[in-house]
Amino acid sequence: MFLQVLLRVLPSSDLWNATLQFAALLLLPALGGVISERSGVVNIAMEGMMLTGAYAGVIIALATNSLLIGVLGAMVCGGLMALVHAIVSINFQADQIVSGIAINIAALGLTNYLLFVQTGGQGIPSLKDYLRLPVLSFGPLSNIPFLGPVLLHQNVVFYLAILILLGIHFLLFRTNIGLRIRAVGEHPHAADTAGVNVRLVRYSCVVSSGLLSGLAGAYLSMGVAGIFNSNMTAGIGFIALAAMIFGKWSPWGTAGACLVFGLGEALSTRLQDSGISPNLLSTLPYLLTIIALVGLVGRTAPPAADGVPYEPGTE
């Protein structure tokens, strides 16, 4: 029964379109996590930063009546949440996991509160079409069988995500800045003695991860859903975190993981009547991450100084 449904669903372009859509949603915060952790700051607050971005995007777009400002506002708000994490983790050298959890909880509470206060419990109106992130169309090219509907019928943010993926890979591995980021994440003391500004590098990376998560939030509320609902990220931020780990903190690995998890999510909604509970399928990302951490896909090693606060002047 399950196999039958699976075989019927797999070759459908609808499935793969959804896969890529979801993968892009995961990829942005996951890449943010990669950047942050490569510089040595553990960031598990993707969920909170995304949620904040989702809310901010819709509210600002409605207030300014501009799509672009809404998206930028979403990114900035994600960045501000990340800034809090940065100050707490870098300046005060607090436990980075605790800080991340705090931000996730705060974001949920904050967005729910503001939602209630602003609308008197009635919810925000859904966005008009011109305020939504559009799906791009490529004219006649979209008629290419399979590839057309899968690759060329995606939201603008999907293509942005691809560009960002390429950009981050290039930044990390082919530029001087990337060299410094990686050095700071492996051995901040060594980088400090070499003259690298460890604090500046870490701040920049953490805030960048906030910008990316904010953008992902905007994609969710302004692109996919067209509305903001309470707790609409529903754990996607944590799946992105799992993707980062499963992808071994490398941009391309993370992208691969996002594809796999995207497929899992897309499948879980389309296999409703196959006899396998969709809840079981949605545990797939977490299951795969555990497999990765146990070492069944090779060594999983984060940057050596990941999560360790750096105190200048100590050995």
Add this chain to the structure above:
Amino acid sequence: MQERTAVAETAERESPYAVEMRDISKAWPGVVANDGVNLSVLKGEIHALVGENGAGKSTLMNILYGLIRPDSGEILINGQRAHISGPRDAIRLGIGMVHQHFMLIPPLTVAENIVLGHEPGHTASVYEAKKARQAILELSRQYGLPIDPDIRVEKLSVGLQQRVEILKVLYRAADILIMDEPTGVLTPQETFELFGVLRGLVAQGKTIIFITHKLREVLELSDNITVLRRGKNAGTLVTKETNQAEIARMMVGREVLLRVNKTAAHPGPVVLHVEDLHAQSDRGLQILNGVSFDVHAGEILGIAGVEGNGQTELVEVLTGMRHATSGKFTLTQISDGKEGETRDITIMNAREERRVGLAHIPEDRRGSGLVLTDSIEDNLILGRQRWPQFSRGGFVLLLRNIAAWANKLIKEFDVRTPSSEAPARSLSGGNQQKIIIAREFSSNPMALIAAQPTRGVDIGAIEFIHRRLIEQRDAGKAVLLVSAELDEIRSLSDRIAVMYEGKIVDIVGDDASEEQLGILMTGGHL
């Protein structure tokens, strides 16, 4: 770059000093690291900065390199006042530092490690691997330091890693090199090569300051010496005109016996009998190939040998931390010179061995000797916490007894600490070793195995530990001393057994010369 004025240029030309640190003070809560310290280093010299652990040498150099800011005092570089607020400033002034614990990033290549922070081109640009490689090969050639720029640092030997550190400093056009305990991690051969490199650098106009506590190297390499003691200047010496004893006296503040006085030994019956021990290393190779020897009551038997010939594994077998694949060893109780019970302890574990009277000062004090995060009190009863005087019924700790015991030992062994409740890790290396020794000696063992007992320990504490070991021997205990420091073996042992490739090749008396021991240590015969 600072603006050059006529006055500044004159100052620079006229000053013979590369570095002058005047009246430097730095204190942290509870600790005064530097108290009005002065340092003057001439251009083109090799200057040694010497002192015990905690004397303030590393702090002073960290201040010079900008990693720490001083509370007061001033620094002049080449005759001009310098304001050093971070490593970048220091680098700009031509100061480079090679740290004791390497500041290298293992997964990155040699080239990446060397150019980090000063990459070719703009900060915001693409990483130009080719330019970096060329620059390094050029430096390599100029200073005679061959290295492969594209290899990952984690694959290099310790000596080569240090070479990368030196190249890092030269790449930044350092004229003043600070080296912090450079030979601690090197083999004798690598140390010899390093000294050649340093002399070569000085010949090319560099100035070198090196921190060390190895007096022999100070005499061999330096031109002048500054001695620090407890955060203050203790004196300056001209190397040519001084000797080890004088330097040691300045470091510690009193006469230091570099060679311990011992009377002749009066060995009694055999206490520790080791017969034909065989054992395998962690990698499954045969590491002990039939080791046999006896240690008598009232003697110190020293085991000499180049590290890696099985000494570590021998100690592990004898102390119950590794299985012997064949052979045996026994412990005989001696009281009043008369033989008592002999027990085969080959298969006993560490706790049981301690109960029957075999004490052990481990080679790795931080790993196997102490629990660093625990208090000194707790460390002093480690292994004996179930004894009746320390716990009721082996279950409830008698805290007052433990504290009293700890304070007694702290006084007796002169351990420098503000309180017996301080964590063990707050102690200096020498004091940590004293805690281990206090613990082991105070249980009145029959036999004592001391492995590398003074490694990483100050001169003052070394003298103390040596005296205590002789005391144990004079009290009729059997002492087995395993050490890589030949001087220590020759100074303390009554008989010396040389180990080579898992076997005892010969046992000689304490009058054996260094040459004779050298021959035996490399597998030869006398």
